[in-house]
Amino acid sequence: MRDTQRSRPLTRRRYLAGTGVLGAALLAGCTGGNTETTAADSGGTPATDAATTTSGAKPSTGAASHAAALAPVGDVSLDSVPERVFTLYNQYADMLVAIGHGDAVNSMFVPEMAGPTMNRYYERLDGVTFEWEGLPNPYNDFSKEFLYSLDSDLHLLDPAWAVTQEGWSESDVAEITENLGPFFGNFYSGTHASPPEPYAERYQYYDLWEIFDRVAALFDERERYERLAAVHEDLLATIEADLPPESERPTAVRVTLGDGQFWTYHLNRPGFWLADTRPLAATDAFGSETWDGLWGSVGYETMAEADPDVILHLWGVTPRYEMAAIRERLRSHPVGSDLAAVENDRVYAQGMRYQGPLMNLFQIEMTAKQLYPERFGEWPGYEDGEPYPEIPAGERLFDRARVADIVTGD
Known part of the structure; x- marks a missing residue:
């Protein structure tokens, strides 16, 4: 085991706090299971319900070339690319792939599930892939x-x-920041x-692409961010127009x-976990329900009462579930077999809530067609x-070649 109290100089390469905000502030003071409920149910009231609408990128002062601001951390500056x-959570790994820095990722949530899922999308982007094998899962430890064992430049x-995790406090966050590198999320x-x-x-809420903007700024990759954001905006315009x-x-x-039972999730509520369903604005069969945690659960009888036209099965594109087996379970259940979505063959595989920008493009397209x-x-x-299925060029809702060229630097 490494010495967690080791002394490590805080060099300009490691971390440059724009105003000392982070250190001072910190010291002032999944699937089929509800693994995030404890964190999300913690108390407190955010300062605002709206994220800033301007970019969090900071202009260069000559002292650092990679800088951005993100609540609750504040200003972070690095003097070289991490x-x-x-x-x-996998949205950040997808962000790094999107800006050409996927090889910097040294850990990720359930890599044997998330890694193949990401590559199932990237298969449709020439030259884009993610090497996930061998990455550790931080949830395990x-x-x-x-x-300290990962020795990361950036968290x-x-x-x-x-x-909110066992054994962690603000002083622990400050220690890791000082000895290794800043938190930014x-x-x-x-x-x-x-x-x-x-x-x-000091908390603020952001959408997925606002967070991506700030991450890209830390890597001096805002041009790639802006080009990908334009693809996203075009996709949303296509959706909204029709x-x-x-x-x-x-x-x-x-x-x-x-x-x-069914673990149930909303479609149209705020938050980037719904960045792929909210733009489609379908009628949420459980839209009026309020759950104690991040999701609820209902039995077959309640689902039959709602009897939705479409069932979107989260994680269906991942290796964790087989959609053929899911559909068979529904068809063989005395109540499930009578659901309209089952009878009309409208039970669809969905992706992951922990979606970054590339995943988001595919998942919006997928949901629109479903x-x-x-x-x-x-x-x-x-x-x-x-x-991800091959879709004829004339039926695609965004240009694969355009996205691939941005990611690969062409």
């Missing part, structure tokens, strides 16, 4: 000793989330849940099938274990 980057992780924007009290007053009237939209649910085939073209279906 080479070893800690990630937990989220400790200071583990972080793409929300310190407000970190202090925002977890509670995922659902707009309340952050823990020590961070509540959405049917509200009265003609299907009812839908996003679920994960459990043992005799919900509105008459508007955006038929969804060809997803085959278990296979890449």
